[in-house]
Amino acid sequence: MxxxxxxxxxxxxxxxxxxxxxxxxxxxxxxxxxxxxxxxxxxxxxxxxxxxxxxxxxxxxxxxxxxxxxxxxxxxxxxxxxxxxxxxxxxxxEGRPAPTHIVTVQRSFVYPEPELRKPHQAILSMGSRIHVTGEAEARGNHYVVLEDGTALFSRHVQPIGALDGADYAEIAARFLETPYLWGGRSGLGIDCSGLVQLSMLMTGRKAPRDTDMQAAGLGEPIDRSEIRRGDLVFWKGHVAVFEDPETILHANGYSMTVARENFEAAVRRIGSLYEQPTGYRRPVI
CATH class of the missing domain: 2.30.30.40 (SH3 Domains)
Structure with a gap:
């Protein structure tokens, strides 16, 4: 078999x-x-x-x-x-209503009712999907209300699909300073390939989960001289997003955060300890 x-x-x-x-x-x-x-x-x-x-x-x-x-x-x-x-x-x-909205900020609090002074009940990451049943206003603040009566700030969510086609590199930048977490895929902690995948999923694009999968089949291979915003650079076991031809965004174990770094400086730093980049790819945008 x-x-x-x-x-x-x-x-x-x-x-x-x-x-x-x-x-x-x-x-x-x-x-x-x-x-x-x-x-x-x-x-x-x-x-x-x-x-x-x-x-x-x-x-x-x-x-x-x-x-x-x-x-x-x-x-x-x-x-x-x-x-x-x-x-x-x-x-x-099982059997609950389908989500209607998605959290679009790095993290958002869930309140027991539409009132920010109440102790929050949970913290939701960007990419969390919720079923909104209504809206409410309290002291000038606008909330969406969920089926159990809990509430989130309305500006922290959008209807599912609202960001389809948006700039995924801009979404990746929203995760700056998020702690690095091996296997992480949320605004509470994230790894390098998780950053790429979740940022792309937020904009309606599918991406494999792990670095080796992304390096093998996400988009098309390109040359370093062709780099533009949104392209990817791979090392063995690591990936970063080009914010522009000279700057990368990546969750990494050096800063233990999602960081913005000069690409050539990153190549020198990583190369002195590990290896040089293994390839570059352009996701289908």
């Missing part, structure tokens, strides 16, 4: 997703059940074990397909990028 990338194909000796029937060996094949993330952010792990590091993260309102539930864990596949892994069962819900 074919050996497939387990990050993107759900298969184990006992169980596999139905579309892999005939391609992998498994005792059972299932279609899976649709569900949606019910918490602000949750790590997706390669094994059902909180001691294992995260591969990536999913945000409130994102869709998944659940293939298995056991011992308090769900084995899922993310709708946004096809990533497969495990997350705690209590972080999902």
């Amino acid at each position: 074919t050996t497939l990338d387990r990050r993107l194909h759900a298969y184990r000796p006992d169980l596999a997703e139905a579309e892999l029937k005939g391609r992998v060996d498994a005792l059972r094949f299932v279609e899976g059940v649709s569900a949606r993330v019910a918490v602000p952010v949750v790590g997706l792990r390669p094994e059902p074990d909180l001691a294992r590091g995260i591969d990536t993260e999913l945000l409130l309102g994102e869709d998944v397909t659940v293939f298995d539930r056991a011992d308090g864990w769900c084995w899922v596949k993310a709708a946004s990028d096809g990533y497969v892994g495990y997350l705690p069962a209590e972080t999902l819900f």
